[in-house]
Amino acid sequence: MAKPPGREVLLEFQRVGSYMKATAMDPETMTEVSVVGPVNHSQELLRRTVIAKLEYVLARKAGAPPR
Template sequence: MSGADGEVLFEFHRVGTYMKVVAIDGKTGVEVSVVGPATGSVELLKRTAVNKLRYVQTRDAKPGR
């Protein structure tokens, strides 16, 4: 997936009744994960992972950047 903020890579791991989604920023290598129901929407899990990734990147950004 790519967008205005750059490329995001996804990994999907099914663990029982849950799906773990790992989102990785292609440029910086920052990685986050989210877990949701395996029967749920893949797009919702991806969107949630991207939102968490953007949150972590903003939180960790140094002032003045």
């Protein structure tokens, strides 16, 4: 999945022990979500997962049914 169309998404990756925490934020709505996964998983997988979670949360806030 890509970022929501026409939206800027801020991403942050932080290693916490044997886990990697990925955080995505939509600066327009100040909505922030996070996911964690093992350090040995790809950063691309975490990026796609956290962006999908952000899209889900934004859709719920807008009252739209999730995809």
